[in-house]
Amino acid sequence: MKTIIxxxxxxxxxxxxxxxxxxxxxGGGFAWVVIEPMLLCVGxxxxxxxxxxxxxxGVVVAALVFTGYMPLTLWRHLTNPAxxxxxxxxxxxxxxxxxxxxxxxxxxILEFTATTAAFLIVYVALRGLGLVEPIYNWSxxxxxxxxxxxxxxxASLIMAVVTENFEWSERIVQPFQYLxxxxxxxxxVVDWLPQGAQNIIWxxxxxxxxxxxxxxxxxxxxxxxxxxWYPILFSSILVFFGTxxxxxxxxxxxx
Numbered sequence: 001m002k003t004i005i006x007x008x009x010x011x012x013x014x015x016x017x018x019x020x021x022x023x024x025x026x027g028g029g030f031a032w033v034v035i036e037p038m039l040l041c042v043g044x045x046x047x048x049x050x051x052x053x054x055x056x057x058g059v060v061v062a063a064l065v066f067t068g069y070m071p072l073t074l075w076r077h078l079t080n081p082a083x084x085x086x087x088x089x090x091x092x093x094x095x096x097x098x099x100x101x102x103x104x105x106x107x108x109i110l111e112f113t114a115t116t117a118a119f120l121i122v123y124v125a126l127r128g129l130g131l132v133e134p135i136y137n138w139s140x141x142x143x144x145x146x147x148x149x150x151x152x153x154x155a156s157l158i159m160a161v162v163t164e165n166f167e168w169s170e171r172i173v174q175p176f177q178y179l180x181x182x183x184x185x186x187x188x189v190v191d192w193l194p195q196g197a198q199n200i201i202w203x204x205x206x207x208x209x210x211x212x213x214x215x216x217x218x219x220x221x222x223x224x225x226x227x228x229w230y231p232i233l234f235s236s237i238l239v240f241f242g243t244x245x246x247x248x249x250x251x252x253x254x255x
Contacts, residue, residue, distance in 0.1 A: 010097055014106035038118035041069045045126070057192060059222055062131040067214045068186040070119050071148045075184075075206070076177070077111040078152035082159035083173050086246070100246045104160065108153050116145070133218075140216030147231050148209040154235035157242025165245075185210030191223040198225065205231035 045065045089103055126132045135141055162169045184206040190198050201207050202225065211226035 007102070010102050011106050011109065014098070014102060015110050018107060018110055035118075038122055040073055041066065041118065041122050042125075044069050045122075049131075057189075059189070059218065060132060062126055063133070063218055064189075064214075066122065066126060066132065067217045068210065070115075070122065071145070071209055071213055072181065072184070072186050073118070074112070074115045074145070074148050075152045075180075077115050078108055078149065079156050079159060079177070081107050081111070082156040083163045083170055085160050086164050101243070104157065104246060108149075108156065112149055119145070135217055136219030137216040141213055142216075143228065144209050144212035144216060147212065147228065147235075148206070151205050151209060151231055151235045154238035154242060157246055158238050161242055161245035180206065189214065189222065190225045202230075205234040 045062055048065045049061055085107065086100060086103065123132070123135070127134065159173060163173065183201070183204055185201075185204075190201060190207060190211055193201065208226040208228070208231045211224040212228070214222055215224040215226065
């Protein structure tokens with residue numbers, strides 16, 4: 001029990017430290033943790049609604065954009081800080097109570113909490129304006145959100161390990177992030193693709209989260225293709241190798 005309390009205090013201290021470093025001590029600065037991802041989604045939704053008609057293949061554009069860009073925002077906010085994350089904070093490892101996983105999880109918790117709050121605020125705003133219908137299945141949307149967080153967290157572990165061990169890898173992370181976007185389901189629904197493309201895209205674990213989110217948000221009016229076990233299995237394999245790699249990195253970093 002004492003160990004759990006100790007680790008909780010370490011995580012809390014690291015989260016507060018991250019907030020102070022990024023936004024200063026002003027209360028308005030803390031608000032940007034939520035406002036930052038919220039503005040991205042609102043901006044993109046507005047542009048899409050101006051360029052597109054009210055519906056895209058029978059789906060409300062606002063619902064399509066919201067269920068695409070909010071999971072994408074979660075993915076980006078969880079994966080972007082992973083590059084050289086350990087190296088930038090190596091001075092903290094001289095404190096024996098702080099582990100590499102403490103540092104990793106504190107950042108993940110902060111970004112997840114902020115993006116989740118942004119999700120709820122944007123949804124309430126869209127609902128209040130009458131641009132989207134009530135969520136059809138909250139539990140399915142929650143499962144999709146958590147699965148996306150798990151996939152992104154697993155990918156972050158791998159990115160953190162790879163960028164610490166291979167200097168050249170930093171240069172390919174950004175192109176990889178750009179390639180992920182058009183293949184992840186942000187702009188399309190799997191059922192809109194030809195059958196051959198559907199069979200191939202199924203192996204992208206991100207697709208399942210987007211499809212599940214849209215199934216829960218829009219309901220049976222949209223045909224979706226997803227499974228819960230594949231992205232969890234895929235991510236668990238990444239977590240296994242990523243955890244092993246990130247825990248070994250500490251010894252090299254403190255010398």
